[in-house]
Amino acid sequence: MKARIIVTPKKAVVDPQGKTVQNALAHLGYTGVRAVHVGKYIEIELEPGTDRATAERALDDACRKFLSNPIIEDYHLEIVD
Amino acid sequence: MNVAVVQFPASNCDQDAVHAIRVLGHSAWLAWHRDTSLGPADAVIIPGGFSYGDYLRCGAIARFSPVMQAVRSFAEQGGLVLGICNGFQVLTEAGLLPGALVRNRSLQFRCEHVFLRVEHARSPFTWRADPARPLRIPIAHGEGCYYADEETLDAMEARGQVLWRYCNAAGECTEEANPNGSLRNIAGVCNEQGNVAGLMPHPERACEAILGSTDGRFILESMLGWLERRAAGASAPAAA
Numbered sequence: 001m002k003a004r005i006i007v008t009p010k011k012a013v014v015d016p017q018g019k020t021v022q023n024a025l026a027h028l029g030y031t032g033v034r035a036v037h038v039g040k041y042i043e044i045e046l047e048p049g050t051d052r053a054t055a056e057r058a059l060d061d062a063c064r065k066f067l068s069n070p071i072i073e074d075y076h077l078e079i080v081d
Numbered sequence: 082m083n084v085a086v087v088q089f090p091a092s093n094c095d096q097d098a099v100h101a102i103r104v105l106g107h108s109a110w111l112a113w114h115r116d117t118s119l120g121p122a123d124a125v126i127i128p129g130g131f132s133y134g135d136y137l138r139c140g141a142i143a144r145f146s147p148v149m150q151a152v153r154s155f156a157e158q159g160g161l162v163l164g165i166c167n168g169f170q171v172l173t174e175a176g177l178l179p180g181a182l183v184r185n186r187s188l189q190f191r192c193e194h195v196f197l198r199v200e201h202a203r204s205p206f207t208w209r210a211d212p213a214r215p216l217r218i219p220i221a222h223g224e225g226c227y228y229a230d231e232e233t234l235d236a237m238e239a240r241g242q243v244l245w246r247y248c249n250a251a252g253e254c255t256e257e258a259n260p261n262g263s264l265r266n267i268a269g270v271c272n273e274q275g276n277v278a279g280l281m282p283h284p285e286r287a288c289e290a291i292l293g294s295t296d297g298r299f300i301l302e303s304m305l306g307w308l309e310r311r312a313a314g315a316s317a318p319a320a321a
Contacts, residue, residue, distance in 0.1 A: 009183075013228055014262060016188050066145070069138055069174065071181040072228055 001046045003059050006076045007068045008039035042067060052079055082308045084109040085122035087152065087168070089143050094129035094165065094285060101285035102126075105298065107305055114146040123308045124161040125152055127168030129221070129283060139182065139224050140170035149175060161205055161304055162277045166222055169269070169279030178272055178279050179237060180229035186262025190223040194294065195260055197268050197282060198248040200241070204271055205307035206278045207244055210299035215252045216245075217294045218282040220260055225281035227263035227270075234265060245269035245280055 009015045015037055022036040046055055056079050068075040084102045088095045088111045095111060102109035109126075112119050119125060132143035143149065149171070156162045156177055164172040172178040185191060196215040202208045210216065229237070237243055246266040249258040254266040261281070269280025284297030 012230065013183060014186055014226070016184055016186050016262075020188060066141065067137070069141070069181055071173075071230075072183055 001050055001052065001079060001081055003044040003046065003055065004078045004080060005042040005044065005063060005067055006039060007042065007073050008037050010072055010074055013072045055079060082107045082123045082305050083121055084124045084126055085112040085119040086110070086126045086128055087112050087114065087148055089114045089130065089132035089146060091132055091134055092128050092130035094283065098126045098128045098165065098285045101288040101297070101301060104288055105301055105305060112148055114148050116148045117151055119151050119155055124163065124304055125155055127162065127164040127171050129166030129168060132167055132171060138174065139167060140174040143171045144175035153177065156277050159276050161308065163206060163304060164279035165283055165285065166281055169281055170224065172277060172279045177277050178270055179233055180227055180270065182224055183226045183228050184224050185226050191260045192221040194219050195282060196248050196250055196258065197245045198252050198254060199245060200243050203241060204244055204275055204278065206271065206300055206303050209303040209306055215248050215250060216296040216299055218284055218287045218296055220282045222281055225261040225263065227267040229264065237270060240273060242270050242273065243267055244271055244278060
């Protein structure tokens with residue numbers, strides 16, 4: 001079992017990385033791109049036999065306190081087998 | 082006065098901060114990140130650098146170090162805490178200062194002298210400065226773009242929590258004078274109580290003529306002079 005966490009900049013925060021990647025895509029000829037947001041992907045491997053609900057609660061807490069900064073970032077947490 | 086300078090793994094302005102405090106005629110020592118006490122400190126400086134490699138986010142790991150628990154208690158008791166550059170990032174991550182610092186809008190690491198407008202002289206960190214005269218102080222950072230939501234910014238401004246803004250030599254806060262895209266040209270802020278402040282520029286690198294500017298003294302001597310006045314029982318300037 002593992003946790004997949006995706007952290008993205010909040011829409012209100014200027015994302016110069018996303019903007020630069022968007023410009024580069026345009027230069028490379030990829031059309032139809034409206035916006036690009038560059039974030040982080042964190043994968044956490046859990047010990048076998050870990051209780052799913054307990055792990056989800058604990059990791060949600062970790063996301064809010066440590067893995068993301070709620071002032072500037074949003075996160076999405078998913079536990080997968 | 083006695084100043085504890087916190088040292089994390091990969092702090093790199095710690096010795097500069099200790100040196101600057103000693104040049105100004107005061108006592109300074111290093112507090113290691115695993116220390117749980119700051120010693121008999123009158124003030125604390127969280128210095129610049131790349132604490133714990135700045136992995137995840139700048140300051141995100143440093144805020145959980147044992148010494149930061151001591152800094153938090155010190156701040157809660159009204160002690161003066163100044164975060165410089167990475168130290169500013171650590172204090173925002175720790176929630177001791179509002180807002181956050183994100184990647185420079187240019188995506189460039191900016192290393193140069195800038196001008197700072199002192200917003201008011203009612204703070205322990207600014208009272209020795211003349212708000213009419215911009216300070217010339219170096220910056221060196223890749224993630225110094227100050228962000229807070231509009232509501233927070235308005236409340237901070239109303240309370241006098243914005244202490245320094247990027248400006249040009251004439252003291253005008255223009256877009257050209259803003260090196261990192263900080264909202265409202267904000268270079269440094271303080272908490273609501275006024276005893277915790279942070280800024281991206283490096284006052285400790287501008288305390289001796291040989292370094293090209295002595296304007297950093299206005300900030301450090303404000304802090305040290307405020308402590309001296311408080312120790313002498315004189316009425317110190319209001320915190321915020």
